[in-house]
């Protein structure tokens with residue numbers, strides 16, 4: 001296999017297609033979510049091995065609260081189990097656990113396990129694994145604006161001093177660099193309210209595979225393709241003519 005030279009520092013993933021994966025097998029949607037957890041484990045391990053420093057997974061959106069009650073209950077239960085089952089591996093592999101979103105909307109048991117995992121892994125420095133939970137990028141941006149308005153109101157901040165850097169610090173992702181690569185599975189060409197501000201210059205890779213079918217080899221392929229892209233951040237192409 002060809003060696004991968006350019007490893008993205010931060011990879012964000014929209015894990016999509018669990019429901020369709022299950023439906024194709026004549027199973028209930030929840031079966032897809034259950035199998036999706038195995039993919040999470042495989043991709044976290046691969047990211048750690050490759051030296052990716054930040055991995056951010058879209059696990060539950062604010063919009064997902066409008067799904068049927070039994071599916072939500074199943075997902076919360078799965079999340080709760082996941083927070084227990086993966087803790088040992090996170091600790092052994094020096095992975096720091098993090099969560100972003102309206103965490104206060106999650107069941108108390110889940111909130112407590114998130115807090116525990118964050119505390120227990122706070123000093124780990126090989127990979128930061130962030131789960132976006134009850135997450136909406138628009139809400140995140142509005143929350144940041146509210147915090148900035150409050151600082152202005154208290155006379156602590158001059159509106160002229162609001163900059164891209166200072167705004168970024170008010171987002172849930174403060175301290176995390178913007179993603180270099182965004183992967184979405186199941187072939188959908190949508191951002192679905194995920195990290196809207198942070199992905200301004202992120203390379204996007206869409207895989208046709210449903211999330212439960214997305215394997216380490218697919219992850220490596222996404223990274224290989226990323227390595228072939230020329231990231232210009234709005235600058236001119238680096239051709240002799242442009243130099």
Ligand code: FPP
Nearest residue numbers: 015016017018019020033036059078079082
């Ligand atoms: C999208 O599939 C997937 C989600 C709702 C989020 C991802 C959830 C998991 C991988 C499982 C649970 C996660 C954790 C962290 C324990 P979909 O249901 O939208 O699929 P569809 O578009 O085919 O209906």
